Amino acid sequence: MADDRKLSEEKRANLISELTEEILDTAASIAEPEEDNENLANMIQDIRERLSFEVNVLLNEAVTKLSPRKALERIAEVPKRTFQRFGINFRAQHTLMFVSVIILIITGMPLKFPQLGISKFIIVDLMGGLENSTLVHRVGAVGLIIVGVWHLGYIAFSRVGRRDFFLMIPRPRDIRDFFRTLLFFFGRRASGPKFGRFSFIEKFDYWAVYWGMVIMIGSGIIMWFKEWFPKYLYDIGREAHSDEGLLATLAIVIWHFYNVHLNPDVFPMSWVWWHGKLNEDEMKHHHPLEYAEIVEAESREIIEEKDRVADTGSGDA
C-alpha cells in the first residue's frame, strides 16, 4: 500500500509539473498577440479539467480512509488472499453485545459515582432523570441477556460455534504460552509463542466475558425482581453488580480498547468486528498454527485431487 501511495504521489508530482509548463506556455502565448482566442480557451478548459481531476484524487483518498465500505473494497483489491475468521452470526452477536454494553455502562456507571459532576450530567441532563436512565439500562440489560442466550444456542447448535467453543477451552499449552510470552517480553526469547485459532489472551477475554455475564445478569435479575429474594441477597447482588460493573468497564477500557483501538497496528480501529476477515500476513503473524493447518489441509486436498486425477487418468489409459 505504501508503494501505491508513492506511485500516486509521483503521478501527482508529474501532473503538477506538466500543469506548470502549460501555464507558462499559455502565459507566453498570451504575450504573443497573433495567437487566437480559441486556442487560449481550450487551454484554460484543459487546466480546469486537470485541476478537478487532482481534487478528485485527493477526495477519493480521504473518503477511502474514512468509509468502511471503501476500506472493504480496498481490502478486496489487495491481491493477497483473506481468511474469514468470524462468521456473520458471531459478528452479529458481538455487535448486539457491544451496543448493549455501551448503553449499560453509560447508564450504570454514574450510579456508582453519583457525586461526580459527569454522573449528574449524564443522568439528569442527558437522560432526563433517573427514572429514564434506569429504563434505558433495562433495555440494555435485555440486549445483553439476548446475547447470552443466543450465544449458548450458537455454541450448542451451530457447527462452527461448537468447534470454536471446544477450541476455546483452556489447555495446559495456554499456561506455557503465557510464560513464554513473558520470557519474550523480558528479552529471554527471540520470538513469542506461536498461536493456533485462539491465543491464551483471546481465551482469557472470552472466559472473562462469560464470568462477567453470569455475575452481571444474575445480580441484575436479583435487583430487577427484588420481590422474589430476601433483602440480604439484594444487598449482595447490588454490591456485586456495582463492583463487577466497574471491573468490566475497566477491563473493556484498558484491555479490550487497547487490543482493538489503541494498538498501533490497528489504530484507530480494527475492522475485523465488521468484516470478520484477516489477510494472509495477519494470519501468519497472529495465528501461525491455524494458518499452517489451513495451508496443510489445502495442499493435502490439492495432492489428493492430483492423485485422483492421476488415478483416473491412468485408469482411462
Place this chain on the structure above:
Amino acid sequence: MARRPTKMVWGKMVLRVLLTVICATVSAWGARDDCLRCHGESQEARASEAPQVNLDILQVSIHAQLECNDCHSVNSELRHAGAGDVLCGRCHMDAAEGYAESPHIEGREVSAEDIPTCVTCHGGHDVLAVNDPDASTNHRNSVTICIRCHEDQRIKEKFEILPEPGMIKAYENSVHGRALLIDGNLDAPACVDCHGSHSFKPSDDPESPIYKTRISNTCGSCHAAITGQYNESLHGTALAAGVQESPTCTNCHGEHDIQAHGDPKSKVYSSNVPKTCSDCHASELVVGKFGLKADRIATFNESFHGVGIELGASKFANCASCHGVHNIYPQSDRRSLINAVNIETTCGKCHEDLPEDFVRGAVHTSAKDKSSGGKFYVRQFYIWFITILILGFVIYRVLEYKRRVKRVQ
C-alpha cells in the same frame, strides 16, 4: 395568619377610653388655635422660625381629634424647649410598657438617634390605625419599617448584636414574605407575628416567642396541627425535657428564608432532606453526646435511595419518607413509622409488591462494615480482584510496549 386582637384587660380598655375622652375634652378649650399661631400655615406663622404643621395630613390621621398638647408636652415657661418628647404612653400604656423593656431601649446607650421611637414606626401627624391599609404599621407595610433599619449597613456597624444584612432581607423571598408582599395574603406572617412588636425580645431571652423552646408554639399559632404532632414527637419531647440540641421548627425549615417544602430551594425539599438531617445526625457533637449511630447519613448515601436523591430523583425515599416528618419517634415506639408493626405500610407507600421478608431485612448497612455480612465480603473480594487484574493488564501492556519499541530499534 389571622390578626388576633390583643388580649386586653377590660379595665384597661375602659380606662383608656375614659382618658381619651378626658384628654379630648380638656384640650378642646381652644389650645390648638394658640399653637397654630406659630406652627400653622398662616402668613404670621410662616414668618416665624417654628416648625410648621401640615393640617391636611393631620386631619386624615387617626389622631385628628386630639389636641397638640395631648401628645406634645409643652412647658410654656421654658418656651417649650424639649418639646421633642412625644407622650404616646399617656394613652398607649401597654405599648409603652412593652417598648420600655425591649432591646430598642437598651440600644439608646449606644446610639440614641438610631433607635426607633413610636414615631419612627407609626409616623407623627400622619399616624393611621394599624388596620388601615395605608398605615405604615399595617401588617403588610410593617415589614418595610423593620427592614429599613435592620438591613442598614451603617446601623449594623454600630450595633454588633444585629444579624448580618441579608439574613433579614431573605424574608422577602421566603414563602411567608412572598405570600404577604406579593400575593397580598394578609394571613401570612410579617416580622412582628413571630418576633412580637413593642415588647419583642432577643432569641436568647426565655420569654421571647423565638426562644428555642417557644418557637414551636409561635409557629403553631398558624400551623397548629403540625405543632401538636411535633410536640409529641421524639424531637419535641426531648426539647421540652431540656435537650437544647434537639431541633425545633426552624432547625429544619430555616428562619427568614423559609420555603415551601415543594420548592427545590427549601431545606426540607425531598433531595435536601438528607443534608438537613445530617446537620445533626452526621455531627460528631450531637451523635457522640447522645449515643446516636454515626453512620446513618453515610449508609443512606450508599443505598440506592441515596443514589437516587443524589442524582436529583425527587420520587426517591429520603430520611423523612421512612422516619416521618414532624411525627418522628424512636424505632421501639409503636407510633414510629419504622416500628415492626408499621414497617410494611411504610415501605408499601412506594413498594406495594415487596414481601414481608424483604421489608424486615436490615437497612442502613454498609459494605464497608463487617457486620453487614455478605456484601462486606463481596466488596473485599472485588477490591482485591479488581486491583490484581487491572495491575496485571497494565503491567502486561507496559512489557509488551517496551518489547515492541526494542524490536523497532
